[in-house]
Amino acid sequence: GKINSPRNLFPLILHGMIPIGMILLQRDVGSALVFGAIFVMMLFVAGLSWKIVIASLGAVIVAAPIVWQSDLLNEFQKQRILVIFNPELDLLNYGYQQWRGRISLGSGQLFGRGLFTGSSSFVPVVHNDFIFAYIGQVLGFVGCVATAALLLCICIRILVNSMRAKDALGCYICTGVFAIMIFQSVVNIGMVLCVMPVIGVTLPFISCGGTSVVTMYLAMGLVMSVHAYSKRKKKFFED
Template sequence: MKGYTMIRKYTPSRREKPESWLHQYWRRLDKSLIFAAILCSGCSILLLFSIWQNGISDAVGASYYRTQLFSCLLGIVCVGALSLIDYHKIAKLWFIYAPIALVLTCLCFTALGQRREGADDQAWLKIGSFQFQPSEVLKLAFILTFATHLSKDEENMNKPLHMLLLIVHGMIPTGLIALQGDYGTAIVFAVIFLGMLFTARISWKYVLALLITIPAALFAAWNFILGDTHKQRILVLLHPGTDPENLEYQQDRGLEALSNGKIFGVGLFSGEDAYVSVPEIHNDFMFAQVGQALGFVGAIAVVLVLAFLCLKVLYDGYRAKDSLGLFLCAGVFAMLFIHCVMNIGMVLKVAPVIGVPLPFISAGGTATVSMYVALGLVVSIYSQSKRKNRHR
């Protein structure tokens, strides 16, 4: 009409329309990290199914690959749930999960504690038909509480009293696990502690003091802590073939299985006669089965995926929006890295057999779920950093 101006209703273009919640969630998800973990779990489930089908180990039944599949699915759900939660809120709940983790670990010293067949440590709890390893829960609790401690005390950490409190914080879980006889996991705790401490820029004076005390600590451990079996496992690495109790048998079989795969492996379903049987091949020596079934090419591929996982966690820590996120990623990186190095070192016979599983590859429900939970914390950190960058 004349004298009036038509008012056109404004409709935002496709680019201007606000993103849906699901789209925002997907965009902020660390998809490459999750995919790498699922790839490793898929390899683990397939190898466990292969071990059962081929009858390579009498100890491995159908329940192993099913448990691994269930643990993987549960772990993915945990990652999805944790990615929705701000890691600061998780860290603030330390007064709930830290005491629970400590109590569960201490229960291993009671009648509820179990010693698995062939193991030297009493590190398992059995409640009814359910069996799990509390040290896996304690690892997560320690990473969270120590990261919180460091972030709150970052400016004063190099003062003597503050450093003493940090050392006590690290010694409590490490000492508890060592008292169980699980020295492999105790080393993992020590590496996590040192990795996070160095990330927090510890003074060079403390680094020098640590280097000076290492020889004394090794002397004390050799003479007063390690048992004869543990000492023998170290000595056979230096002097192969001198073991009267044949403790190196497992590692010799592991190397034989690894070399049996040659370049491309003997395959997943070649029949029992095609494989070399190794004690605990489904657990501590799963990397030997990787090389045996998938060959040198498959073993290298697994190492590369695990290396990507470790480096991606480290990169996500570098991109974190605050020191708490950085320290959490440093702890998860240290845990993944030392597990990989110690486990592959056992199979290659350059490290003693100390019962440390290969992340996402070795059979074990508790270990698998705990690794996924650790990745869930990293994904939460990644998501929060992406959100921060979005609003810059």
């Protein structure tokens, strides 16, 4: 498609790198990764060639050691990443939150300790990034699976709306919201399971945070608007 020509692709990349770069200057890697996920997903839906995707992944792999040696990541962020491979590297400092989160998650066992039993959390400030650990504590494995399944159903529904969109704009809106939902859900749950670094990404609709919740509800409002507008017979993917 037209998007694969350098004349069209480079301005789009520049447009996407401006907000991502500004966020990285504030050392907010979590938000920058969310923006990056949205940007990549929308480019892919717009018809970006697989060759460009593979070449970009190769460039990221090559650039990773350079970024690690640069000042882009501070020592705290590097330690967060190293703790993933060795959780006992620093249990009382960089790895403390994930260590306590793992204890909280496993303490609920199959059905949890109960939602209204008044049990205290093992994790400090659990209502923010580590709310999934508390879900495991009070609702157990069953509650965790139900929560993940509910988020997955919402993501699938958003993706279906993008495929049924009447025009490209509706498709891109739903794709962007889908990218936010799936990326934040996977990363947040991964943080609690100690398979991803703690980067301050919230769990959509569940983590406490006014800005995050309001943003997600506004995004879902846009998705519902696309759904209401796509009742006609002609669909974007049928052109």
